[in-house]
Amino acid sequence: MTPYLISAVCLLIAILIGYATGRRVGFRAGKEEGRLLSRLELREQSLRKGVCPTCDKSVGTIQH
Secondary structure: OOHHHHHHHHHHHHHHHHHHHHHHHHHHHHHHHHHHHHHHHHHHHHHHHOEOOOOOOEHHHOOO
16 A cells, blocks of 8 residues: 555544534534524514413413
8 A cells, every 4th residue: 555545544534533523513512502492483472472381371371
């Protein structure tokens, strides 16, 4: 095997390892961001509709 072929294979392996690592990190970060955003959107919807998302009662009938 020539030194160029060995270098090319090592470079390809390094790129694939970097891609796999970056994809995992990005997936985890995206999942966490989505979880936080869904909470915020649920809160926004409940405030706009005036209905509790847990018990489906309107704002005027909820007792604390």
